[in-house]
Amino acid sequence: METEAIVEAIERVRAEWGQRLLILGHHYQPSEIVAHCDAVGDSLELSRLAAQSTAERIVFCGVRFMAETADILSRGPGRSVWMPAPKAGCPMADMATADALEAAWAHLCAVAPKAKWVPIVYVNSSAEVKAFCGRHGGAACTSGNGRRVVEHFLAQGKRILFAPDQHLCTNIMRVLGRADEVALWRRNAEDGGLTDAQIRAATLVAWDGCCPIHAGYTLQDVATARAAHPQAELLIHPEAPSIVAARAEHVGSTKAIIESVTRAEPGAELIVGTEDHLVERLAAANPHLRIHPLRPILCADMGRTTLEALLRTLTEWPEANQVRVDDVLVDDAKASVERMLAL
Ligand code: SF4
Structure with missing residues (x-):
């Protein structure tokens, strides 16, 4: 099937399901997937949306722990969570x-x-x-x-x-x-x-x-990027080693990085140390800024979600793509996440 036909078919399913379907996507997802998501966010934002959702089906474009969290928080009669790429895990x-x-x-x-x-x-x-x-x-x-x-x-x-x-x-x-x-x-x-x-x-x-993605940043990466862009400020994710993060002007979550970029003055130059799908989208969405990756890094697991897999999930709902946390774990797991959300 041609990409254009897949894109149209996905949108057709979304229109048919309406409010009964919620497609969530993490910031590190490829742009062609993000285009079909009802909401894009970091783990915390997406956890909150899953908790508040009344949709019958949540389709999570991300990695397994995120879909599990969505299931833990949204569990209820007639509700279920699905992943287009059920084998997308997280090495950490x-x-x-x-x-x-x-x-x-x-x-x-x-x-x-x-x-x-x-x-x-x-x-x-x-x-x-x-x-x-x-x-x-x-x-x-x-x-x-x-x-x-x-x-x-x-x-x-x-x-x-x-x-x-x-x-x-x-x-x-x-x-x-x-x-x-x-x-x-x-x-x-x-x-x-x-x-x-x-x-x-x-x-x-x-x-x-x-x-393994963010921990790979080194002091040499910082030195190389600073030499190439001496006027730029460095924004980096806190999964980077602290010896590297200590050299940055800003250390923050994906959301904090996005907010820093949004607040930047026109013409500002920024080096961004996080997953490259997000860095590329930030650069494209902010042509008035000069945004450079600290060093391009990609999470292979985040990249496992494809348009074909998304369409197949939305049309065939294969059993293997449903994410259902073992019932005996749900209450304790939920307690840990709800304590976080209450703080
Ligand atoms: S970038 Fe990939 S490997 Fe790193 S924490 Fe996120 S999902 Fe896990």
């Missing part, structure tokens, strides 16, 4: 399993039993991991509200197990001036590779996961 989410976190949690509580431990999990995690978090009284967070969630628990005198992104929480603690209170839990080492003394001294234990 895969770096933390609920079993491994339970083992780490038990160890932390055994070594420092008087500490008030709480888990925080980045929404870029599986439903099992969110359920682990909810079960232990913790909250999820996004790159947009991570600082607020961390500060909320620190203000209560809690000590935090943060998973799976080491860089997001290290960047948050760096901004709070408390980077030296972070201990890194190495998931492949016995007892996380930490001594009891290190655990007792830590305010935040960071799981050693990362986004």
